[in-house]
Every structure is written in structure tokens, then in C-alpha cells.
Amino acid sequence: MGGQAQDRPAVIGGGVMGSAITAMALGHGVPVTLVEIDGEAVELAKRRVAQQLRHARLMGAFPDVPEGELTATTGLAAARDATAVVEAIVEDDKVKAAVLGELSALVAPGTPLITNTSGIPVDELAEAVERPADLLATHFMNPAYLIPNVEVVRGPRTGQSTLDAVLGLLERLSRKPIVVRDSPGFVTSRLLHPMINDAARVVEAGTASVEAVDELMQGCLGHPTGPLRTADLIGLDNLADALRALAERTGDPRHAPCALLRSKVADGHLGRKSGRGFYEYGKVF
């Protein structure tokens, strides 16, 4: 399976998720324009994409089609002619709203604007765009090219043609979209993030070690990696931001990131992407 000849998505942000989404599209023969904030970030994003392509190929994640061409650059204007735009920048509603607003003024009406967020409601972000019908959210899991299921969030103002176009694109990328309604944290972050926060609280309280928590959750409850290893894969800064967003919107203070999580972020121990989080990693991924 490969993309349609006319697929030319742009991805804004080449961090953990943007680089994985880009690699997934390239591996399906889809050309991608990847936009980062400056030249240094562009180079870093290109290295991340190359690393993810290698990993994905090793895992047999792609069909046998020629790789799509990558254009990595700065400036949102590069997304002007995209057939769909995936925004994958930081989990901050104001920053996302500003970038989505700019993008909606730039692209042709009817171009799907996809915000990849862990849980900021689509309808809040829709306030910032010119055509709320063009906006919806995806919540890819990490690594996007290995996990087939994708949470797709239809806001109350998302148009049917936008939803159909995005579902079509995801299917061409071998994904299995699951559509849910708009709500803080949607389904997956609403369930997963509080569990990770509590797993960190268990460690904080001295009840069990990081390894013991993960071994119990893996061996007894069938969790694939354990919640704290998952936290390292997500990125602890992103996790803390998503928990804060969930706490603000649900009004439940227990969803605020616990002290252990906050101190790790303050110390720069962000998980796999920085080489250290709850665990130590040999190399930065």
C-alpha cells in the first residue's frame, strides 16, 4: 500500500511525533514537507527522521514502495500547497492556536488541518482558525509507524469532508483510525496519563522501585512496557504538559503532574529523547 499520487502533506514540528509521522508517510511513498523553527532544528529533525526510517524498516513497518521525498525547511509558508497539514508542536494551547491560525490563513480552504495533540480539545483550537470545519485532531501513539491504531477526534464543528479526507489518508498510511468525540484528554490520555502519574506517585512514596512498578504492570496486568517506560518514550515534559492541560480542563487537581515528574523535567531528565528519565539510555533517540 502507498499514498495516492496527490498526497503531499506538511508536518509542522519534527520532534518525537513529527519525525515519526514524517517517517511513516515517507515509508508509504508519500512526499512530506517538514517545517521546524530554525536551521539547527531542521538538521536535528532530519537526523530523527532518518533514524526512525531505519528503525521502521528494521521492524518491517513499510510496504514495498519507493520512499517519498523529504523537504525539511523553516517557515510555515512552505506548507502553503500541502494537501493536508499535521501540526505536531508543543502541547501548549496558546502556541498551537497561534500556529494553526497562521496555517489556516495560508492553505487553500478545505485543506485538512490536523492537530496532533495528547488531549487539547479540538473545539478550543477551532477558535483560532479561519474555517473550524477544516480542523480535527489525531492522537498518534509513539512510535507512530509501529502502532496501527490512531485516535481521531472530531470536534463539534469538524466537517464531514475533513473527517473523510483524514480517514482516507490514514488508511493509505496503513493506520486504523478510531473516531471519538471531543473531550479533554480524549480517550487514551484520559486513561493512560493519570495512570502514569499514579505510577510515579507510587515510586515517590517509596512503595516500589521504578522497575518493580513496570514489572508488576507488565507481568501481572499485561501492560506492554510498564507505565514508567511508556512515560520515558512519550517524553516527561510532554507528559507533564498534557497532565496540566487535563487538570485545568477537568478541574481535578489529582491530574496535575506529581512532584517526581516535575523534578525530573526541571532536571532535564525527559526520557528517551534526552538519554535519561525514569531509566538511563545508552543513546539519545
Ligand code: NAI
Ligand atoms: P517535541 O517537543 O518532541 O517536538 C516538538 C517540536 O516542535 C520541536 O522540535 C520544536 O522545535 C517544534 N516546534 C515548536 N514550535 C514550532 C513552530 N512554530 N514551527 C515549527 N516547529 C515548531 O514534542 P512531541 O513529543 O513530538 O509532541 C508533539 C505533539 O504531539 C504534542 O502536542 C504532544 O502532546 C503530541 N503527542 C505526543 C506524543 C508522544 O508520545 N510524545 C504522543 C501523542 C501525541
